[in-house]
Amino acid sequence: MTTKTRFSLTLLVLFFLMTTALVAVFKDSSSVATIAVTGVMTTLTSYIWGETKRPSEQQ
Numbered sequence: 001m002t003t004k005t006r007f008s009l010t011l012l013v014l015f016f017l018m019t020t021a022l023v024a025v026f027k028d029s030s031s032v033a034t035i036a037v038t039g040v041m042t043t044l045t046s047y048i049w050g051e052t053k054r055p056s057e058q059q
Contacts, residue, residue: 003051010047014040 021036 006047006050010043013043017043 017036017039021033021040024030024033024036
């Protein structure tokens with residue numbers, strides 16, 4: 001997966017989850033909002049971890 005593709009998918013997922021969280025807040029559905037915010041944090045963490053250069057065992 002290329003960096004551009006990973007970035008585009010991350011933005012798409014973040015947009016969906018943030019929209020879901022906002023709608024859930026206005027509909028007084030705190031459990032859905034909590035799950036959506038957790039998804040946003042997980043997606044950001046995964047993206048940052050995926051983009052971090054880690055040394056391999058062979059180096």
